[in-house]
Amino acid sequence: MTQTNFLEGDYPVPTTLDIDLTSPARFVNRELSWLGFNWRVLEEAENPRVPLLERLRFLSISATNLDEFYTVRVAGLRELVHEGNATPALDGMTPAEQLAVIDTDARRLMARQQDVFNILQSEMALQDIHILTRDKLTKDDIKYLEDVFIEQVFPVLSPLAIDPAHPFPFLPNEGFALALQLERPSDKRQLRSLLPVPAQIDRFVPLPSDTGHRFLPLEELLLLHISRLFPGYQIKGSCAFKVLRDSDLELEDEAEDLVREFEVALKRRRRGEVVRLKMSQGAPTALKSLIMDELHVTEETVVEVDGLIGIADLGELVLDSRPDLLWPPFSSRVPERVQDHDGDMFAAIRQKDMLLHHPYETFDMVVRFLKQAARDPNVVAIKQTLYRTSKKSPIVEALCEAAEDGKSVTALVELKARFDEAANIRQSRRLERAGAHVVYGFLNYKTHAKISTVVRREGDKLVTYTHFGTGNYHPITARIYTDLSLFTCDPKLGQDATKVFNYISGYAQPEDLKHLAISPLTLKQTLLDRIAAEAENARAGKPAVIWAKMNSLIESDVIDALYAASQAGVKISLVIRGICGLRPGVKGLSENIRVKSVIGRFLEHSRIVCFGNGCQLPSKKAKVYISSADWMGRNLNRRIETLVEINNATVKAQIVSQVMAANMADVAQSWIMSADGSFTRATIEEGEFAFNCHRFFMENPSLSGRGSAGAADVPQLTHTDD
Numbered sequence: 001m002t003q004t005n006f007l008e009g010d011y012p013v014p015t016t017l018d019i020d021l022t023s024p025a026r027f028v029n030r031e032l033s034w035l036g037f038n039w040r041v042l043e044e045a046e047n048p049r050v051p052l053l054e055r056l057r058f059l060s061i062s063a064t065n066l067d068e069f070y071t072v073r074v075a076g077l078r079e080l081v082h083e084g085n086a087t088p089a090l091d092g093m094t095p096a097e098q099l100a101v102i103d104t105d106a107r108r109l110m111a112r113q114q115d116v117f118n119i120l121q122s123e124m125a126l127q128d129i130h131i132l133t134r135d136k137l138t139k140d141d142i143k144y145l146e147d148v149f150i151e152q153v154f155p156v157l158s159p160l161a162i163d164p165a166h167p168f169p170f171l172p173n174e175g176f177a178l179a180l181q182l183e184r185p186s187d188k189r190q191l192r193s194l195l196p197v198p199a200q201i202d203r204f205v206p207l208p209s210d211t212g213h214r215f216l217p218l219e220e221l222l223l224l225h226i227s228r229l230f231p232g233y234q235i236k237g238s239c240a241f242k243v244l245r246d247s248d249l250e251l252e253d254e255a256e257d258l259v260r261e262f263e264v265a266l267k268r269r270r271r272g273e274v275v276r277l278k279m280s281q282g283a284p285t286a287l288k289s290l291i292m293d294e295l296h297v298t299e300e301t302v303v304e305v306d307g308l309i310g311i312a313d314l315g316e317l318v319l320d321s322r323p324d325l326l327w328p329p330f331s332s333r334v335p336e337r338v339q340d341h342d343g344d345m346f347a348a349i350r351q352k353d354m355l356l357h358h359p360y361e362t363f364d365m366v367v368r369f370l371k372q373a374a375r376d377p378n379v380v381a382i383k384q385t386l387y388r389t390s391k392k393s394p395i396v397e398a399l400c401e402a403a404e405d406g407k408s409v410t411a412l413v414e415l416k417a418r419f420d421e422a423a424n425i426r427q428s429r430r431l432e433r434a435g436a437h438v439v440y441g442f443l444n445y446k447t448h449a450k451i452s453t454v455v456r457r458e459g460d461k462l463v464t465y466t467h468f469g470t471g472n473y474h475p476i477t478a479r480i481y482t483d484l485s486l487f488t489c490d491p492k493l494g495q496d497a498t499k500v501f502n503y504i505s506g507y508a509q510p511e512d513l514k515h516l517a518i519s520p521l522t523l524k525q526t527l528l529d530r531i532a533a534e535a536e537n538a539r540a541g542k543p544a545v546i547w548a549k550m551n552s553l554i555e556s557d558v559i560d561a562l563y564a565a566s567q568a569g570v571k572i573s574l575v576i577r578g579i580c581g582l583r584p585g586v587k588g589l590s591e592n593i594r595v596k597s598v599i600g601r602f603l604e605h606s607r608i609v610c611f612g613n614g615c616q617l618p619s620k621k622a623k624v625y626i627s628s629a630d631w632m633g634r635n636l637n638r639r640i641e642t643l644v645e646i647n648n649a650t651v652k653a654q655i656v657s658q659v660m661a662a663n664m665a666d667v668a669q670s671w672i673m674s675a676d677g678s679f680t681r682a683t684i685e686e687g688e689f690a691f692n693c694h695r696f697f698m699e700n701p702s703l704s705g706r707g708s709a710g711a712a713d714v715p716q717l718t719h720t721d722d
Contacts (some may be wrong), residue, residue: 005691006573006596006664014591015675021589024092026563027581028677030554031073031089031098035105037578038065040599040671040679042109045116049668052127053318053325054601056120060318063113063311066106067244070276071173074102075246078275090556090581107303110278114307117314127325128212129317131204134220141207142224145216148205149225156198157222159229161191168294169194173245173272176310178219179287181237182230191233192290195222197240203313213319217308239283240309241291246272274301281306327601330698332362332479336706345369346376346456349465349487353648356485357659358471359602360697363478366452366485367394369467373454374402380462381408381455383501386427387448388472395473396427400434409436412504414447439505445520447504447640450628453497464494468644470606470626481605482697484626484659486644486651490515493644504640517643519629524557524636526643530611530623531561531570537614538569545612546572547660551605552630554581555637566592575663576673577604579632586675597679600669601694609643610656618656620649654703668692 019025044050045058080087080095088094093101121131137145160169171177175196182191197219205221207214219240226235274295279288281304292302308314323329337354341347345368348354356365371394373379382402389395403409413428428438441447450469455462471483488494492514499510500518509521517526531546538544546565553559553574559582566572572593574584584595598604607627615621629641646652668690671679684690 005667006575006594007661008665011571011592011594012585014587015585016587017583017589017675021586024088024090026583026586026589027091027554027556027559028583029089029091029093029098029101030579030581031077031102032105033554033579033581033677034069034073035102035109036677036679037597038062038069039109040597041065042112042116043681044599045120051325051327052120052123053322054327056124056314057318059113059116059120060312060315062109063314066109067174067276067312068247070106070244071247071272074099075272075275077102078273079246090554103300110303110305113311114305117308117311124317127322128209129319129322130212130214131317132207132214132216132220134216134224137207137216137224141216144208145205145221145224149221149228153198153201153218153221154225154228156200157229158196160194160196162193162290163191168290169196171196171243171295173243173247174199175243176219177241178222179239179241179283179291180226180230180235181284181287182226182233183236184233186232190236191230192287193230195229197222202316203310204316213321215317237284237287239280239287239291241277241279241283242309243274243295244276244278245274277302278305278309279303280309330359332359332364333701335361335365336701338365338368343368345372345487346454346465346489349489353486353488353490353651355646355651355654355702356487357606357654357697357702358478358483358485359480360482361485361702363475363485365487366467366469366473366478367398367475369454369465369487370395370398370452371401373456373465374398374405374407376456378457379407379454380457381410381453383410383412383451383453383498384473385412385414385447385449385451385504386473387414387446387450388477389427389474393427393473394475396430399431399436403431403435409434410439410501410505411436412439412441412447412501415440437505441504441640445638445640446634448628448635449500449518449640449642451497451500451642453494453501463489464491464498465489466494466497468493468497468626468628468642470608470628481603484606484608484655486626486646488648490647500640500642515645515647517645519636519639519641519643523627523629523641523643524555527558527609527631527636528561530609531558531565533613534570534611535565535568537612538565542614543612543616544568544570544614545617546570546610547574547617547656547664548572548609548631549575549604549660549663550607550609550627550630551577552579552632554579555631555633555635556581558631558636562593563590566590573664575604575660580673580677583675583677584673590675595673596666596682597671597673598663598666598669598693599671600692604663606659608655608660610660618653618661620652622652622656624652624655626655650703658700658703659697662691662693662696665691666693669694 041058042062045055077095077099086094162168178195180193203218204215274297277297338348373382399409399411411431432438452467454465466488468486471481496513496516502508503510517523534544534546553576574595576595577597580595584590584593609625610617611623613621613623624646625643627643629635635641667682670682673679
C-alpha cells in the first residue's frame with residue numbers, strides 16, 4: 001500500500017531502476033517535472049471532493065500556468081535550439097530533445113483540459129449555470145444582445161481588412177482574434193479580415209435569467225454581429241486563434257539607466273517571437289495558411305483546439321453569487337497577542353518573537369507593522385525589499401507616507417520580477433516622488449529576499465524591528481499562498497538584516513552574519529554543511545533526520561548531497577509542491593528519501609528546512625530555518641535570498657510540530673512521488689478519515705501568535721522531545 005502519511009510509518013520498499021546511478025539519469029528533467037505539477041493542478045479540477053466552481057478555477061489556473069510556461073521556459077529552449085546550442089540539461093537531454101517531449105506532453109495536457117471543461121460544463125448546467133453558443137440563443141436573447149453589443153462592445157472593436165493596403169496587424173503576447181473569410185453577395189467580392197477580441201472586456205457576456213446564470217463567450221457575440229462590422233458581407237469561413245510570444249527580457253550587460261533599459265525591454269517583449277499558436281480545429285485552409293505565414297510559424301508551433309480557446313478565462317465564471325459551489329468562507333485570524341496589545345505591533349513583538357502563518361493569520365499584520373511605523377514619531381528609518389506587490393499596494397503607500405513625514409526610507413525594488421517589471425517601475429517612481437531612497441540592487445542578481453526593518457527610538461537607544469518572510473509583500477496573493485512571517489526585535493537578526501540591505505544598496509559584502517545566511521554568498525554552503533552534518537550523525541549511529549518543504553528542488557549539488565546523506569542513513573522527508581529533480585526511493589541511491597506534493601485550497605509556498613542535529617524530529621535541539629529560496633540553481637547561485645535560523649523555542653515548536661508535522665501528516669491533498677518522477681494521489685479508502693493540513697491550519701491558531709491564553713491548548717501533531 002502507498003505510504004501517504006509521512007509523519008508515521010516506514011519508508012516504502014526501494015525501487016530498482018535500470019539506470020547508471022552516477023549518470024545524469026539520476027535527475028528528473030525540470031520541464032517534464034513542471035508539466036507533471038500542472039497535471040496535478042488539472043486533476044484537482046476532476047476531484048469530486050472539491051466544490052464545482054473551485055474545480056473550474058483549478059482548470060483555469062492550469063491553462064494560465066501552461067501559457068506562462070510556453071512564453072518563458074519553452075521560449076528559452078527554442079532560443080537555444082536556434083542558436084545551435086546542444087548543451088544537455090541536468091538530466092542529459094538536449095534542448096531539442098526537451099522540446100520534443102514537452103510538445104507531446106503539453107498537447108495531451110491541452111486535450112485533457114478540453115475534456116475536463118466539457119465535464120464541468122455539464123455539471124454546471126445541472127446547477128443552472130450555462131455557457132451558450134449563438135445558435136442556442138432565443139429571440140429575446142438576440143434582442144438583448146444587440147444593445148449590449150452597440151453600447152458596451154462596438155466602441156472598443158477595430159475590424160481590420162487584410163489586403164495589400166492593409167497589412168496583417170501586430171498581435172501582442174496572448175493576443176486573441178477572429179480571422180474571417182467574407183463575401184459580399186451583391187458582387188461576390190471576397191474580403192479577408194481580422195477582428196481582435198478586446199482583452200479590456202470580460203470574455204463571458206452575462207444574459208438575463210430568471211433563475212440561474214447564462215453566459216455567451218465574447219467571440220460568439222462578435223460573430224453574431226458581423227453584419228454591423230462589415231455591412232453587406234456574409235461569413236464564408238472563420239476561426240479563432242491566440243498568440244503566445246517569447247516573454248523573456250533581454251538586457252544590455254552595461255545598462256547605464258536600468259529603469260530606462262527595462263522600459264525598452266518591455267516593449268520588445270510584446271513583439272517577441274511566436275512560440276505557440278492556438279487555433280480552432282477545422283479552420284479554413286486559406287485562413288490558417290495566412291495566419292501561419294504572417295506570424296512566421298510552422299506546423300510544429302500550431303495547436304488545433306477542439307473546443308474553447310482561452311481556457312484561462314474561465315476564471316471569470318467562478319461566481320461569488322454561488323457560495324454553495326465554492327469553498328466554505330474563511331476569514332484570516334488576527335493573532336491574539338496583537339489583540340492583547342490593542343493592535344500595537346511593536347508591543348506584541350517586544351513581548352517575544354512572533355511567527356504568523358499566512359493566510360491563516362492575516363497578512364494585514366505585515367501591512368499594520370509598516371503603517372504603524374510610518375505614523376510613529378519614534379520611528380526614524382524603514383528599509384524594505386519589494387519583489388512583487390499589488391497595484392495599489394498598502395505597503396508602498398505606507399513607505400510613501402513615512403518618507404513624506406521625513407523618515408529615512410530605503411526601498412529595494414526588484415525590476416527583474418518577471419511580468420511585474422512595469423508595475424515595479426511605476427512603484428519605484430512613486431516612492432522617489434515621496435522622497436524615499438530607491439535602489440534597484442544588482443544587475444546580474446535578482447533580489448528575491450523578503451526583509452523589512454524598522455528602526456525605532458526607545459529611550460536612549462535605537463531598537464531594530466525586523467520582518468522576514470518566505471513570500472512576497474503582496475496582500476492579494478497572501479490570501480491564497482501559504483507563507484511564514486517572522487517578526488522579531490532580536491538585535492542580532494536586526495544587525496544581520498541591516499548588513500544585507502547595505503550589501504544590496506552599497507555592495508558592502510556582509511561579514512559575520514549571526515543567524516542569517518544569504519545567497520549567492522553563504523546560503524547554499526550552509527545547506528550543504530547541515531546536510532553533511534546529518535550524514536555524519538548517521539555514520540556515528542546517532543539519529544539523523546531532515547524535513548524540508550519548498551516549491552522546487554533542482555539544484556544538482558544539493559540533490560547529490562541529499563543522495564549522499566540518504567546512503568549514509570539519514571531519513572529525509574520532502575514536501576515539494578512543484579518541480580522535483582530528485583528521484584526518491586531508488587535502491588542504492590535514495591532509499592531513505594521520500595517526496596510528496598500537497599495541492600489543495602491554498603497554494604503551498606513557504607520554504608522551511610529542519611535538521612535533527614543528532615536527535616529525532618521534533619526536538620528542542622533541532623536546527624530550524626525559514627527561507628525565501630527554493631533549492632534551484634537560480635535561487636542559490638544567482639539571487640539575493642535569505643535563510644533565517646529560528647532560535648525562539650515557541651516559534652521553533654510551531655514550525656516543526658505544527659506546520660511541518662501537518663504537511664507530513666496530510667493525506668487528503670497529497671501526491672506521492674515515485675522513482676520514475678511520476679506522482680500518484682495518496683490512497684484514501686472509502687469512508688476513511690483523510691487528514692487535511694489546510695483544514696487543520698484553518699481551525700487551529702499558531703503557537704507563537706497566542707496571547708494571554710498561552711499555547712498549551714493549541715493542538716500539536718507531535719510532542720517535543722529533548
